[in-house]
Amino acid sequence: MTTTPRTRLSPEQRREQLLDLGVRLLAHRSLDELSIDLLAEEAGISRGLLYHYFGSKQAFHEAVVRHAADDLIAQTTPPTDGEPLERLLTSVRAYVDYVVANHEGYVSLVKAAAGGNESLRAIYEEARAALNSRIFREDAVADSGEGEIVPDTPATRLVVRGWSAMTEELVLAWIDDPGGVTRDQLLAIIAGSLRAVVEAIPD
Amino acid sequence: MTTTPRTRLSPEQRREQLLDLGVRLLAHRSLDELSIDLLAEEAGISRGLLYHYFGSKQAFHEAVVRHAADDLIAQTTPPTDGEPLERLLTSVRAYVDYVVANHEGYVSLVKAAAGGNESLRAIYEEARAALNSRIFREDAVADSGEGEIVPDTPATRLVVRGWSAMTEELVLAWIDDPGGVTRDQLLAIIAGSLRAVVEAIPD
Numbered sequence: 001m002t003t004t005p006r007t008r009l010s011p012e013q014r015r016e017q018l019l020d021l022g023v024r025l026l027a028h029r030s031l032d033e034l035s036i037d038l039l040a041e042e043a044g045i046s047r048g049l050l051y052h053y054f055g056s057k058q059a060f061h062e063a064v065v066r067h068a069a070d071d072l073i074a075q076t077t078p079p080t081d082g083e084p085l086e087r088l089l090t091s092v093r094a095y096v097d098y099v100v101a102n103h104e105g106y107v108s109l110v111k112a113a114a115g116g117n118e119s120l121r122a123i124y125e126e127a128r129a130a131l132n133s134r135i136f137r138e139d140a141v142a143d144s145g146e147g148e149i150v151p152d153t154p155a156t157r158l159v160v161r162g163w164s165a166m167t168e169e170l171v172l173a174w175i176d177d178p179g180g181v182t183r184d185q186l187l188a189i190i191a192g193s194l195r196a197v198v199e200a201i202p203d
Numbered sequence: 204m205t206t207t208p209r210t211r212l213s214p215e216q217r218r219e220q221l222l223d224l225g226v227r228l229l230a231h232r233s234l235d236e237l238s239i240d241l242l243a244e245e246a247g248i249s250r251g252l253l254y255h256y257f258g259s260k261q262a263f264h265e266a267v268v269r270h271a272a273d274d275l276i277a278q279t280t281p282p283t284d285g286e287p288l289e290r291l292l293t294s295v296r297a298y299v300d301y302v303v304a305n306h307e308g309y310v311s312l313v314k315a316a317a318g319g320n321e322s323l324r325a326i327y328e329e330a331r332a333a334l335n336s337r338i339f340r341e342d343a344v345a346d347s348g349e350g351e352i353v354p355d356t357p358a359t360r361l362v363v364r365g366w367s368a369m370t371e372e373l374v375l376a377w378i379d380d381p382g383g384v385t386r387d388q389l390l391a392i393i394a395g396s397l398r399a400v401v402e403a404i405p406d
Contacts (some may be wrong), residue, residue: 111318115315115318115319154382155384155392157382158377158380158384162373162376162392162396163369165368165372166366169364169368173364179361181361189362189403193365193399193403196402197396197400201391201392202388202392
């Protein structure tokens with residue numbers, strides 16, 4: 001263990017590096033298991049320095065979760081052109097793969113957010129809203145000229161929220177017990193059901 | 204306030220009566236706000252007697268939540284005959300009305316269950332499983348001869364779990380902000396989307 005970084009990084013770069021490490025550690029751990037001690041050990045730096053960067057365990061958790069949410073949003077960005085259903089499938093595939101790869105951390109975030117940790121809940125809700133609002137992105141439409149995934153109305157906004165909760169439940173339930181459903185079938189169910197649910201809105 | 208009940212009830216009947224009152228109090232309160240003190244005041248009996256009936260605040264909360272879950276399951280029982288979609292609509296209508304009428308208590312239960320209160324989580328999961336398994340009830344089919352709502356396969360079991368999470372999110376989001384969607388439209392979306400989602404399962 002050493003307190004000397006190999007290369008000279010700016011404090012901001014160093015903080016980013018520590019957050020990347022925190023997100024990697026969170027993939028296979030719950031938030032409760034992600035301590036400043038563990039990060040200090042894995043990063044080979046002192047606890048004191050970590051407190052310097054993050055202030056407190058709660059602030060450290062918030063920073064890691066925000067970083068993880070940014071990663072999730074970046075990794076699941078749909079392509080700007082292509083057939084709407086194809087664009088949706090690409091995004092859903094990345095989401096499923098993300099949740100599979102980061103299962104422990106993801107589940108612990110859902111629990112913390114639902115269970116009343118208000119800061120984590122706010123980050124979770126923001127990420128959810130960002131993921132949902134993409135379904136209505138106009139720029140993709142403008143670029144491709146191939147139509148929006150779902151028309152933007154108050155009713156479809158509501159339905160997309162429901163579909164998003166279904167997607168999360170489906171992925172977590174499928175990881176627990178696939179019941180013979182393959183990943184490709186799961187993706188087809190999730191992507192296919194969005195349009196189906198939107199079509200269930202009465203005129 | 205009096206410690207004398209008006210009519211002579213068996214201890215079991217008295218306990219049931221207290222649980223009914225607890226469920227009514229929970230409708231417009233969170234679990235945190237439902238104290239033994241409040242129940243004692245509303246029931247006009249001593250705190251000591253309540254501890255005699257329930258043992259502890261946690262045990263009291265569990266008993267009230269279980270009672271509320273039993274009410275929910277009873278009130279949303281689909282009729283045994285009729286067209287499958289009509290049976291489903293009747294059940295969904297009762298579910299929506301229940302959540303609207305018991306909003307505070309319902310939301311606090313979802314939070315407690317998701318946030319890691321293991322006993323409440325178990326009751327919540329049992330109730331969810333009971334609600335979901337109805338979709339596959341065979342007796343209704345045998346009675347009516349009019350076909351099952353959804354065929355029973357591992358894939359449809361998975362999908363119904365997702366649909367159920369979507370239903371809960373839709374109702375809670377709709378209560379927060381209906382966005383111009385009427386109750387009947389909401390019911391049509393929820394009931395209609397079950398079949399649509401099942402049809403999204405690839406062969």
